[in-house]
Amino acid sequence: MAENKKALLIDITKCIGCHSCEVACKAAHELPGDPEPNLSETAFTTVQEHAGKNIRRLCMHCEEPACASACLVGALKKTSYGPVAYDKTKCIGCRYCMIACPNSVPKYEWSKLVPYVKKCDMCVNRVVQGQPTACAEACPTGATMFGGRDQLLREARRRLDNDSSYVQHIYGEREFGGTSVFFISDVPFENLGFTVAPAEEPLPQLTQAALGEVPTVVLVGGSLLAGLYWITQRRREVALAEAAEKASRKEERN
Amino acid sequence: MPDDKKPLITPWRVILAIIFAAGLYATYLRFAVGWSAATNMSDAQPWGIWVGLATLCGVGLSAGGFATAAAVYLLGMERYRPICRTAIIIAFLGYGSVCVGYAYELGLPWRFWHPVVYWNRHSVLFEVCWCIIMYTTVLAIEFSPALVEKLPWKSLREWYLHWHHRIVIAFVLAGVLLSSLHQSFLGGLFIITKGKEYPLWYSTHLTTLFYLSAIPAGLAMIVIALYLSVRSLNVKIDPEILRELSAVLVPLLAIFAIFRGVDLAHEGGLGYLFRWRSETGYFWLEMALFVFIPIVLLNLERIRNSPVALYWTSAIVVMGFIANRINVSITGLERATHAGYTPKWSELAITVMLMTCAVLAFRYAVLYLDILPRSLAEKRAKWLANAGVVANA
Numbered sequence: 294m295a296e297n298k299k300a301l302l303i304d305i306t307k308c309i310g311c312h313s314c315e316v317a318c319k320a321a322h323e324l325p326g327d328p329e330p331n332l333s334e335t336a337f338t339t340v341q342e343h344a345g346k347n348i349r350r351l352c353m354h355c356e357e358p359a360c361a362s363a364c365l366v367g368a369l370k371k372t373s374y375g376p377v378a379y380d381k382t383k384c385i386g387c388r389y390c391m392i393a394c395p396n397s398v399p400k401y402e403w404s405k406l407v408p409y410v411k412k413c414d415m416c417v418n419r420v421v422q423g424q425p426t427a428c429a430e431a432c433p434t435g436a437t438m439f440g441g442r443d444q445l446l447r448e449a450r451r452r453l454d455n456d457s458s459y460v461q462h463i464y465g466e467r468e469f470g471g472t473s474v475f476f477i478s479d480v481p482f483e484n485l486g487f488t489v490a491p492a493e494e495p496l497p498q499l500t501q502a503a504l505g506e507v508p509t510v511v512l513v514g515g516s517l518l519a520g521l522y523w524i525t526q527r528r529r530e531v532a533l534a535e536a537a538e539k540a541s542r543k544e545e546r547n
Numbered sequence: 548m549p550d551d552k553k554p555l556i557t558p559w560r561v562i563l564a565i566i567f568a569a570g571l572y573a574t575y576l577r578f579a580v581g582w583s584a585a586t587n588m589s590d591a592q593p594w595g596i597w598v599g600l601a602t603l604c605g606v607g608l609s610a611g612g613f614a615t616a617a618a619v620y621l622l623g624m625e626r627y628r629p630i631c632r633t634a635i636i637i638a639f640l641g642y643g644s645v646c647v648g649y650a651y652e653l654g655l656p657w658r659f660w661h662p663v664v665y666w667n668r669h670s671v672l673f674e675v676c677w678c679i680i681m682y683t684t685v686l687a688i689e690f691s692p693a694l695v696e697k698l699p700w701k702s703l704r705e706w707y708l709h710w711h712h713r714i715v716i717a718f719v720l721a722g723v724l725l726s727s728l729h730q731s732f733l734g735g736l737f738i739i740t741k742g743k744e745y746p747l748w749y750s751t752h753l754t755t756l757f758y759l760s761a762i763p764a765g766l767a768m769i770v771i772a773l774y775l776s777v778r779s780l781n782v783k784i785d786p787e788i789l790r791e792l793s794a795v796l797v798p799l800l801a802i803f804a805i806f807r808g809v810d811l812a813h814e815g816g817l818g819y820l821f822r823w824r825s826e827t828g829y830f831w832l833e834m835a836l837f838v839f840i841p842i843v844l845l846n847l848e849r850i851r852n853s854p855v856a857l858y859w860t861s862a863i864v865v866m867g868f869i870a871n872r873i874n875v876s877i878t879g880l881e882r883a884t885h886a887g888y889t890p891k892w893s894e895l896a897i898t899v900m901l902m903t904c905a906v907l908a909f910r911y912a913v914l915y916l917d918i919l920p921r922s923l924a925e926k927r928a929k930w931l932a933n934a935g936v937v938a939n940a
C-alpha cells in the first residue's frame with residue numbers, strides 16, 4: 294500500500310546508540326564533523342543518553358508546525374509527504390521559527406555571513422522519490438523505521454499491545470497536535486528529556502485565535518473612531534455657529 | 548539655535564563621538580566579521596536585546612504618537628494640539644530606528660522585501676511587518692507638513708498643505724488602527740511560545756497586555772521629550788500639559804495592573820509569584836517600576852506640581868516598560884532554553900547608536916522645524932490652526 298504521508302517510528306528499546314543514523318544523516322546532507330552531543334547547524338540528529346537509554350533527537354515534523362506558522366515568508370512548510378521542509382531562497386533570517394518551535398529544533402548558522410536556518414528535513418528529497426530517510430536506512434537494528442504514517446501508528450500500537458513493558462503512550466501521536474515522528478519507550482518520556490507538550494491543541498491555533506480578532510478590531514474600532522470623529526466635528530460646528538451668533542448679537546446691541 | 552561661540556569640544560560631543568565610534572566598529576563586526584563576533588546570540592537565545600530592547604521598546608515607546616493623534620484629531624482635544632507634532636515625530640523616529648535596526652537583526656537583511664512578496668497570513672510576524680511598513684508611511688504623511696512648510700516654493704506649499712489638511716484625518720484613523728494592531732501583535736509574537744515562556748509572563752492575552760502597557764509608556768515618553776525640549780531647546784509650552792499628561796498615566800497604569808493581575812490568575816501564574824527564583828525578582832522589579840512606584844509618586848501633590856519630578860517619574864515608567872519587554876522576550880524564555888544570555892558590548896553599542904541618532908534627529912527637528920511653539924504668544928495663532936476660531940470665540 295503506497296501511503297503518501299510518511300513518518301518515522303523510533304523504538305527506544307531497540308536503539309543501541311551506534312550513531313549510524315547521525316553519520317548517515319551528515320553524509321546525506323553534506324554536513325561536516327563527527328557525531329555531536331546536541332542538535333546544531335551541523336547535526337540534524339543526535340543520540341543522547343538519558344536514564345541509561347539512547348534517545349534520538351530530531352525535528353518532530355509536526356502536523357501543524359509552530360515553526361511554519363511563525364515563518365512570515367512561508368519558508369518553512371509542511372509538505373503533503375510529511376516532512377516540514379525549508380526553502381532557503383525565501384528565508385530572511387528573522388529566527389522567529391527558532392523562538393516558536395516548542396522543541397527548539399531549528400538552528401542557525403551563527404558563524405556565517407550569509408546564515409541560514411538548519412534542521413532535519415526528513416530527507417524530503419529522498420522521500421518524494423519514494424526512498425526512506427537516510428537515518429532509517431542506516432539503522433542496523435530497526436530502531437528507526439520509515440513508512441506510511443498510518444501504518445507506523447498501527448505498528449506502534451501493535452507493539453504496545455503485545456508487550457506490556459512498553460509505556461502505553463505513543464509520543465507524537467497527539468503531542469503538538471500530532472507529529473510525523475513517533476517514539477515508543479519502556480521508560481516514561483518525562484525521564485528521557487522529552488518536551489512535555491504544552492497544550493492539547495496545536496500551538497498555531499493559539500495564535501490563530503488572536504489573529505482571528507483582526508477583522509473585528511478593524512471593523513468595530515474603525516467605525517467607533519469614525520463615529521467619535523463625527524461627534525467631534527459636529528460639536529465643533531455647533532460651537533462655531535454659536536460663536537458666530539454671539540458675535541452678531543453683540544454687533545446688534547452695539 | 549546653536550550658539551556659535553560655544554567651544555568645539557564639549558563633554559557632550561566627546562560622548563557622542565565615543566558612542567558613534569563604538570557603534571560603527573560594532574557595525575563593522577556585525578556585517579564584516581559575523582554574528583558570533585558581534586553578538587552573544589545563540590541557538591538558545593536567537594533574539595537577544597536587538598529584539599527585546601530595540602524593536603519591542605522602540606515601537607512601544609512610540610505609542611504616544613497614535614494616542615495623541617487620536618486625542619487631538621478624533622476626540623477634538625485641542626489643548627493637546629501643540630504637542631501633537633512632538634508625539635508624531637517621536638513615533639516616526641522610533642519606527643524609523645526600528646526599521647534601520649532590522650538591517651542588523653535580520654540574518655539576510657537584503658531580503659527585507661520578501662514579506663511583501665511571500666505571504667504567510669498565519670504568522671504574527673507577518674502582520675507585525677506589514678503594520679510597520681504601513682504605519683511608518685502613515686507617520687511620514689502625518690509628519691510631512693512640518694517639512695513642507697519649510698520649502699521655498701509658496702504655491703507647492705499651499706497646495707500640499709491644503710490637500711494634506713483635507714485628507715489627514717483618514718490617515719490618522721488608519722494610523723490609530725494600525726498601531727493598535729501592531730502594538731498588540733508584538734505581544735502576540737509570544738503567544739506561540741506556550742510551554743517555553745515562564746508562567747509569570749505567558750498569557751494568551753499577551754496582545755492586550757502589550758497594548759495596555761504601550762499607551763502609558765508612550766505617554767511617559769512624551770512627558771520626557773517635552774520636559775527636555777523645554778529645558779534645553781528653548782521651547783515654551785504650558786507646564787499644565789505635563790501635569791495633565793501624567794495625571795492620565797495613573798488610571799492607564801492601574802488598568803494595566805488590574806488586567807495583569809486577573810490574567811495571571813486566569814492563566815495560572817499566581818503560584819509563581821513568590822517562588823525563590825531569579826524570575827520572581829525580575830517580575831517584581833518590573834511591577835515596581837512600571838506600576839507601584841509611579842502610581843504612588845503621581846498621587847503626591849508635590850510630584851504632580853513639579854515638572855522635573857514628573858520627568859523622573861516618567862523615566863521610571865519607561866524603565867519599567869523596558870523591564871517588561873525584556874522579561875517577556877529574554878528572561879521568560881531563558882529557563883526553558885537554558886540560554887544564560889547576556890548581551891555583548893557590541894549589541895548594546897549598536898542599539899545605543901541607533902537611539903542616539905533618533906535623539907539627535909529629534910533635537911534638530913525641534914530646533915529647525917516648527918515642532919513645538921517657541922513662545923506662548925505664538926501658540927494661539929499658529930498652533931490652534933482651524934480650531935483657533937473655536938478657542939478664541
Ligand code: SF4
Pocket residue numbers: 352353354355358359360361377393394395396397398399412
Ligand atoms: S519540531 Fe519544531 S521545527 Fe520540527 S516541525 Fe515541529 S515546530 Fe517545526
Ligand code: SF4
Pocket residue numbers: 363364365366367368369383384385386387388389390391410
Ligand atoms: S528565520 Fe527564515 S525560516 Fe525561520 S521564520 Fe524567519 S524567515 Fe522563516
Ligand code: SF4
Pocket residue numbers: 314317318319321337338351412413414415416426427428429
Ligand atoms: S530524516 Fe533525514 S534529515 Fe532527518 S535526521 Fe534522518 S537522515 Fe537526518
